[in-house]
Amino acid sequence: MTGAAVARPEGQATPERRRLKTNLGLADRVFRGVARGGGAIVLVIMTLVGAFLAYRALLALRESGLSFVTTEEWNPDSGGFGIAAVIVGTVLIAIVAIVVATVLAVGVALYISEFAPLWLRRWLVGMVDLMAAVPSVVYGLWGAFFLQWKVLSLSRWISDWFGWIPIFKVSGVTRHDPLATPTVYTSSTFIAGLVVALMVAPIACSVMREAFSQAPPGEREGAYALGATRFGMIGTVVLPFGKGAIIGGTMLGLGRALGETIAVVMIISPVFVIQPRILENGTSSVSSLIATHYGESSPFALSALFAAGLALFAMTLIVNFIAASIVARSRSGAVSEV
Numbered sequence: 001m002t003g004a005a006v007a008r009p010e011g012q013a014t015p016e017r018r019r020l021k022t023n024l025g026l027a028d029r030v031f032r033g034v035a036r037g038g039g040a041i042v043l044v045i046m047t048l049v050g051a052f053l054a055y056r057a058l059l060a061l062r063e064s065g066l067s068f069v070t071t072e073e074w075n076p077d078s079g080g081f082g083i084a085a086v087i088v089g090t091v092l093i094a095i096v097a098i099v100v101a102t103v104l105a106v107g108v109a110l111y112i113s114e115f116a117p118l119w120l121r122r123w124l125v126g127m128v129d130l131m132a133a134v135p136s137v138v139y140g141l142w143g144a145f146f147l148q149w150k151v152l153s154l155s156r157w158i159s160d161w162f163g164w165i166p167i168f169k170v171s172g173v174t175r176h177d178p179l180a181t182p183t184v185y186t187s188s189t190f191i192a193g194l195v196v197a198l199m200v201a202p203i204a205c206s207v208m209r210e211a212f213s214q215a216p217p218g219e220r221e222g223a224y225a226l227g228a229t230r231f232g233m234i235g236t237v238v239l240p241f242g243k244g245a246i247i248g249g250t251m252l253g254l255g256r257a258l259g260e261t262i263a264v265v266m267i268i269s270p271v272f273v274i275q276p277r278i279l280e281n282g283t284s285s286v287s288s289l290i291a292t293h294y295g296e297s298s299p300f301a302l303s304a305l306f307a308a309g310l311a312l313f314a315m316t317l318i319v320n321f322i323a324a325s326i327v328a329r330s331r332s333g334a335v336s337e338v
Contacts (some may be wrong), residue, residue: 007273050313051338056308060299066309074272076301082307083286088191088274090285090312093264094257096193096278097200101257102250104197105204113212114234121158125209132202142264143195148186148267151194155185157281169278186270189278192285195258195267207252210247212238244326252324255316261287286312 024032064081071082160175162168173180174226177183185191215238223233230285264285270292273283290305297305 006191009288012120021125043110046317050310050317053306053310053313057303057310059305061097061301065305069311072273073136074293074304076304077298081301081304083289083311086284086286086289086308087311088276088286089268089283090258091316092189092276092278093193093196093260093283093285094189094254097257098250098254100194100197101201101204101253102134102246104201105208105249106246108201109205109208109212110234110238112209112232116240119245128205128209132206134199136199136260136262137266139195139199143191143263144266147195148191149259152185152207155188155190156180156182157279158190159185159279168260168275169280171277183236184281185279187267187281187283189268189280189283190282192264192267193257193278195263196257199260199263199284200256204249205251208242209247211242215241219282246322248326250328251319255319256325258284258316258319259287259312261291264288265291 021113060081062074064071067080068082069087071080072085073079073192074081074086093136106125108128112121112128116124158168159170159173163170163173163175170184173184219237219241223237228236265288268284269282269289270284272284275283286308290309293301294305
């Protein structure tokens with residue numbers, strides 16, 4: 001009977017389970033040692049970075065206590081200080097960026113892996129990878145002096161038609177107001193998020209493209225054999241297979257968006273109040289706070305900046321760990337680890 005234990009004659013010993021061993025050569029052992037050592041070094045460095053930030057932030061955290069995460073102002077030397085406003089700004093900029101970047105990344109990754117001819121595919125892969133290598137200051141200059149003036153009409157349109165949603169409302173501006181000055185829409189969370197989206201999209205696109213290209217050929221052919229069109233095959237085979245990579249790539253991009261500094265500094269107009277309206281002028285972020293106040297800070301104010309950096313470090317670390325876990329547990333991640 002299937003599943004039943006096999007009876008053994010009385011007195012016959014149960015055979016021992018054999019352990020399979022692989023005899024590694026010298027090159028294999030060296031490679032394994034180097035790989036393990038590299039991984040250990042990365043963990044040690046990350047631990048040391050976190051410990052250093054915590055040590056330098058201890059003075060400010062002792063002074064502020066839990067109010068550090070609830071206070072909106074930033075006056076370490078003469079008043080209260082906290083990261084409530086800049087954390088909200090950081091998260092909103094990252095959300096705008098990742099929503100736009102995910103749409104771009106999925107579309108480009110699908111086109112490269114499923115539609116583009118081979119000769120064009122090679123060029124597109126190289127161009128996407130080169131976009132990730134463009135310095136942040138270049139994106140910042142382009143966003144501040146070109147992009148934001150081209151999207152003011154889009155910001156106004158969104159505000160006119162969706163201003164009843166709180167995040168799209170602009171204070172002091174009525175619907176279809178011809179006298180509204182365009183500057184109320186500049187230096188906003190929305191514009192900063194668009195620029196950051198173009199910076200993080202190549203990272204997410206690379207992860208998704210690799211997963212889409214590894215979708216099992218047998219499942220692709222089976223979908224076609226059942227009468228599916230190319231778009232039907234993509235919807236039933238490629239996208240489900242790469243679901244983990246889509247989520248993981250998106251969250252990896254989110255980790256980059258949370259910490260973006262120079263491009264955001266060059267675009268936003270800093271305000272130290274919670275600003276939930278993404279189309280309105282004025283916002284802030286943790287990274288821009290550190291960049292703009294580092295050079296003129298007293299020792300205590302510098303400790304407060306280290307505390308803000310520690311909070312950003314923890315947020316980014318958590319996001320990246322979650323992303324790595326999702327990618328590893330997905331079908332695409334399992335295939336890539338073989």
